[in-house]
Amino acid sequence: MAQFNLENSQSPPLVQGGAHLLPEAMRQGSPVGPRLVGGTSFAGKSALDLAQIQILAQACLQGLDAARQVVFGWQRQGQSLEDIYMQGITPCARLLGDWWCADRLDFAMTTIASSHLQQLLHDFSHEFLQESPQQRKGWSLLLLTEPGAQHSMGLFMLSEFFKRAGWSVTVGVPQDVIEFKRLFQSDWFDAVGISVSTDRHLHTLSHWLPLLREGADNMNLRVFLGGPMALLAPERLQGLGAEVLAADAPATVAHMSLGMPGTTVKGI
Numbered sequence: 001m002a003q004f005n006l007e008n009s010q011s012p013p014l015v016q017g018g019a020h021l022l023p024e025a026m027r028q029g030s031p032v033g034p035r036l037v038g039g040t041s042f043a044g045k046s047a048l049d050l051a052q053i054q055i056l057a058q059a060c061l062q063g064l065d066a067a068r069q070v071v072f073g074w075q076r077q078g079q080s081l082e083d084i085y086m087q088g089i090t091p092c093a094r095l096l097g098d099w100w101c102a103d104r105l106d107f108a109m110t111t112i113a114s115s116h117l118q119q120l121l122h123d124f125s126h127e128f129l130q131e132s133p134q135q136r137k138g139w140s141l142l143l144l145t146e147p148g149a150q151h152s153m154g155l156f157m158l159s160e161f162f163k164r165a166g167w168s169v170t171v172g173v174p175q176d177v178i179e180f181k182r183l184f185q186s187d188w189f190d191a192v193g194i195s196v197s198t199d200r201h202l203h204t205l206s207h208w209l210p211l212l213r214e215g216a217d218n219m220n221l222r223v224f225l226g227g228p229m230a231l232l233a234p235e236r237l238q239g240l241g242a243e244v245l246a247a248d249a250p251a252t253v254a255h256m257s258l259g260m261p262g263t264t265v266k267g268i
Contacts, residue, residue, distance in 0.1 A: 055070055097110070145174065188217045199229065210241045
């Protein structure tokens with residue numbers, strides 16, 4: 001994937017005749033950013049709707065600072081960062097993908113806008129982790145993308161929710177199967193989560209996961225699979241020697257926390 005200087009990114013340059021690729025508001029010269037968010041005019045906190053998600057997507061196309069200002073506006077409206085992550089950034093990433101599939105954006109513009117979304121997660125990381133921190137549990141988690149994955153934003157967001165819940169988290173983006181195996185065996189983990197975006201490595205995973213689990217230091221290692229494939233075609237992930245979780249980040253954290261050493265179950 002192309003690398004970009006996120007701190008200095010401005011509006012992505014248009015190629016000749018490329019204006020039709022922009023969303024409607026930008027084609028008409030409408031402003032994007034906090035002025036379209038509505039400031040603090042909402043009567044109490046309300047869920048982020050499609051119109052506001054489109055505003056964030058347009059701001060990401062304009063530049064990183066514009067995207068930040070949209071998030072600041074949502075915070076002024078009373079949205080928590082968890083709300084913003086789940087109701088704003090997550091559907092915005094999907095919307096950018098939809099615009100690309102519909103040929104409203106080219107690959108370069110989609111990549112730049114998506115990189116701005118991911119940078120938002122890094123920018124607000126400290127604040128998010130302090131929003132409702134929990135006591136450290138002593139549980140360790142390795143989160144991996146499939147080998148050679150192009151996108152890791154969803155995995156990073158999931159890692160933030162696990163960290164906030166008291167887990168110690170290591171995130172890996174292996175470039176090939178050799179690095180995937182090395183990361184899997186790099187330390188003692190309570191659990192390993194793998195984000196599967198495509199079907200390119202299903203055969204590889206079916207071969208290596210049982211072997212990696214068998215050779216793991218932790219004989220009770222929990223392994224789960226998530227990501228786009230878990231949502232779109234969970235049946236393709238069955239039989240790979242791991243639990244398939246097609247849930248959002250908070251639900252995944254809650255599920256994986258159950259049954260871990262030291263977990264207190266209500267009513268017992």
